[in-house]
Amino acid sequence: MRRRSRQIKKLVRHKRKPAELLLVPMIDIFTVLVTFLLMTAVFSRTVILELRLPVQQAEFREPPPGLVLEVLVRHGAVQVADRNTGPLATFPSTAAGYDLDGLGAYLQRVKAKFPEKVDATLLLEPDIPYDILVQVMDKVRVFEVRQGSHAVQAELFPDISIGDAPALTQGSSS
Template structure:
């Protein structure tokens, strides 16, 4: 049996397929659960940054002092404004590394990833080049508290 023609085909085909193959790169992001409750030795002065994803807005706040900024959802979430708010908070608390993202149950995966990216890093343009600055890289994810519903007796 003459397999010379088949071997010639394989010698050409295998390198061609290896060169044109697209190799996927998977990125894994380590996430933490938010703490169950505040410890008694924790100071009330420390910022406990929370970003809450609601249907109608993104709410940036401190667990102890309340709402810092509400970014309304007009025609989609405004991730640029969220990133600017995160930069302002980082400038006031440069040593702070963790943040908690709280989302409602029907939040889409894409929205959650976009918010996580805006909280973790910011793109800064310097001298015509874009650099990435670290904001709050230690991200925890949890469920958002029920908004606007009060229990009646």
């Protein structure tokens, strides 16, 4: 009797099919998941800023009286100027880089004096790194204000136009 039960158990074991592990659907799922996550990671870090290019010389109109703010980024300094009157402030660069904190503080004072002003022109010399462009744009657009325990961004000059900085003349320095 014992032999028979062993034989029956063997037959039952042989009749059972081995469990299948379906890898193809799992690979498909992971492929779609990884693709989706990669695309989401790239697009979540991309921010679009609306920029206005300077008007053509043929379309030049007489500017209204008041401040025409320009921020010139040169290899040795950042300069804030009024197109009508000339340079207002210069922030020389140091070994650590450009003085963007000084630029931001000065632009806050300009905004306090001209609260209705919302536009500025950012003029860069050739070969200024893109990272510097973005940092200067951030300082020109907004500044942080502490309200209680958290920081809030306040608007400075959000309408930014970008152009090429005029070449320095022989007698002037940066």
